[in-house]
């Protein structure tokens with residue numbers, strides 16, 4: 001398997017004085033478990049919320065505190081040494097106070113002076129009470145920070161806050177922050193899909209025979225949600241239409257505009273409704289090929305089940321949607337095949353009017369549904385291909401977007417789609 005973008009990378013994790021700093025040990029632990037080198041720096045107030053000893057133990061490095069900046073034993077200014085060491089700086093949680101410091105260039109703490117002295121990409125995740133987040137001064141500071149080059153913004157999520165109110169202000173879950181770190185390391189902090197509106201589909205569909213039985217497949221939706229999440233973290237506005245999901249961390253859905261469906265017909269209707277307003281479509285859903293030819297609103301007794309069961313084909317959503325697309329809209333399909341059968345995947349791509357197709361051979365050892373790795377090839381209509389090594393699905397989603405990022409902006413298809421001729 002190729003290296004996860006986290007392996008061996010030098011990540012400086014900085015925390016401010018917010019109750020959300022209690023989530024930090026989990027992030028640090030995950031980063032270290034995935035092979036990253038991690039150092040931590042705390043603001044003076046953050047020391048009230050999270051244990052420097054816990055962070056030192058989890059990162060296997062001393063935790064950098066305000067007092068260390070003024071330690072005469074430091075051979076170089078600590079903020080410069082840390083800033084030059086880091087390949088990526090993560091500030092999570094970012095308080096309103098430190099946000100103001102950064103927006104106005106105030107280097108009066110070890111934490112703010114380190115970030116101001118760093119040329120590395122910055123992942124910034126503010127967390128605060130909803131009213132604070134809505135305050136015009138805080139918003140103005142956030143807007144100013146968002147203009148920094150190589151800034152990956154991770155806005156607060158909605159939920160129950162420590163102040164007992166419900167609203168926007170929560171620090172994203174550590175699992176989601178981990179994916180933000182992956183995205184920032186993959187692109188060097190450049191939000192290379194910014195300005196794009198992307199529609200994604202994911203998951204299986206369920207085609208009900210009666211109230212308790214259905215035809216479906218073992219797709220978890222993990223690959224499609226990973227595509228949606230990575231596009232979002234790289235700056236795209238993403239809408240996700242998904243069937244019943246499994247093996248997908250709930251926090252991956254937090255930053256996405258989602259719509260949950262059950263059947264192929266519902267999925268087709270929701271995608272068609274959104275299609276005119278997007279630049280491109282990612283069809284990663286494993287739509288059931290057949291639905292029962294007879295159905296019953298109630299549960300059939302076992303001995304009354306139709307046998308043999310008549311089947312009818314479900315609509316080919318990728319082909320139907322491609323046929324409705326304008327020449328400036330693109331569509332990426334996925335073909336899960338038993339083997340690496342390029343000819344079959346290319347035939348699918350051409351027949352359905354797709355622009356690219358990811359051929360993923362699920363029959364090869366160690367690959368498949370759920371949280372198992374994936375891999376294969378990304379094929380273009382002209383037969384040109386790019387290999388996708390066997391890797392974790394979220395890493396593979398990053399690799400696919402890296403391969404396509406240059407082409408999806410200002411896309412223009414060279415010929416009509418087959419169904420239009």
Ligand SMILES: Cc1cc2nc3c(=O)[nH]c(=O)nc-3n(C[C@H](O)[C@H](O)[C@H](O)COP(=O)(O)O)c2cc1C
Pocket residue numbers: 015016017018019020043044045046094095096097098099109127128129
């Ligand atoms: C219990 C408690 C919780 C706090 N939570 C937050 C918070 O979530 N976000 C925030 O911006 N400030 C929060 N504050 C206020 C900051 O700690 C305060 O503004 C401090 O000056 C931040 O300094 P720093 O950015 O250097 O850590 C909280 C304060 C207390 C006492």
